[in-house]
Amino acid sequence: MHLWHASLARCAAHEQALRALLSPDERARADRFHFARDRTRFVAGRGLLRRVLGQALDRSPDGFCFGEGPHGKPLLAAVDAVPPLAFNVSHAHELVVVAVATGRQVGVDIEWMRRPVDVDAIACRFFAPGERAAVLGASDADRRETFFACWTRKEAYLKARGHGLTYPLDRFEVTLGRAAAPAVAWCCDEPHETSRWSMRELRPAADYLGAIVVEGRNWRLDSRWAELPA
Ligand SMILES: CC(C)(COP(=O)(O)OP(=O)(O)OC[C@H]1O[C@@H](n2cnc3c(N)ncnc32)[C@H](O)[C@@H]1OP(=O)(O)O)[C@@H](O)C(=O)NCCC(=O)NCCS
Incomplete structure (x- = not known):
């Protein structure tokens, strides 16, 4: 079970690099946030998630496709989920965390x-x-x-x-x-x-x-x- 933390301030300093890892849909979603802080938080969570998954699977971080469970839980699309990695993201104030598990569900807050x-x-x-x-x-x-x-x-x-x-x-x-x-x-x-x-x-x-x-x-x-x- 792996848990990565990052400070929002550090993510903000690297926002362009993290944003470059996002899919066009994710970038469009980021741009819809009214407040810059909410945008940074979303870009930080998704960018960090992509980097972590890329390292775990030895793949390019910008190549992953995410789907959603019935109630909106982001998950890896079937084509990307080999081995079956589960993940979950949480943000609060100045922190972002990403949890990644193999072959079992995980939730973090x-x-x-x-x-x-x-x-x-x-x-x-x-x-x-x-x-x-x-x-x-x-x-x-x-x-x-x-x-x-x-x-x-x-x-x-x-x-x-x-x-x-x-x-x-x-x-x-x-x-x-x-x-x-x-x-x-x-x-x-x-x-x-x-x-x-x-x-x-x-x-x-x-x-x-x-x-x-x-x-x-x-x-x-x-x-x-x-x-x-x-
Ligand atoms: C998913 C939810 C439960 C968590 O939201 P939150 O506490 O505001 O935010 P967190 O940062 O901890 O989690 C958000 C992340 O959870 C993930 N998520 C979204 N829907 C999810 C679901 N159904 N199941 C699991 N994870 C989910 C996403 O990755 C999301 O990040 P993203 O939008 O940047 O992709 C949301 O439904 C919500 O509205 N929460 C309100 C908080 C609240 O009232 N909690 C009461 C607890 S007593």
Whole structure:
């Protein structure tokens, strides 16, 4: 299991080189963003993804074709997916991460914990009962971290499954707190889901929290900062 990180500032400094790796469709999508920062974030994610896949498969990064799963999860088109590589991308504030796995699904999510959000309101409205209790019961010092641990574990799980936010957030629960390892605690109507996935917390930089969710067990995480073109 490989995880690459890059700072958005470094990607912005290399935006032209990263953009040159994108397909015409991706470039057109990049140009439709209203804010330069959103454009840079998209170009960084796709450009970095293409470089990482190119290195993994010893192929030219600009030659890959991406398709989409039923709920929009980007995936390699069948012709490019030999060996069967799965990947997932997440962006937050000043960071981009790309996770790549062979022969198993993967989902990743990172968040910047200084992001202004009403953690109590979101927990009450969207989280499952145990998650809500964990957030509301946390001390002031721990509350944001508990919230973002929950958020990123839930989102990484939904991204691994390819559902995005089409799956109701209160129909499954993730473990929280120091006493339990990160995991899917239960999933309504789909009890086998708890043993299908494994989960790890990510702390890519100060003030960032994240999670990676991978199909099956017995994997090792190789995490590194991406080298960008000169
Ligand atoms: C995909 C989704 C779940 C994540 O979006 P996000 O948190 O805004 O952004 P991230 O940077 O973590 O992930 C975006 C990337 O996920 C990938 N993605 C898109 N749809 C996806 C899906 N259905 N499944 C998995 N990955 C998906 C894409 O690579 C996308 O990057 P790109 O648009 O540059 O290609 C999106 O559906 C969404 O709208 N999220 C809103 C966030 C939220 O409310 N989360 C609550 C968690 S409690």
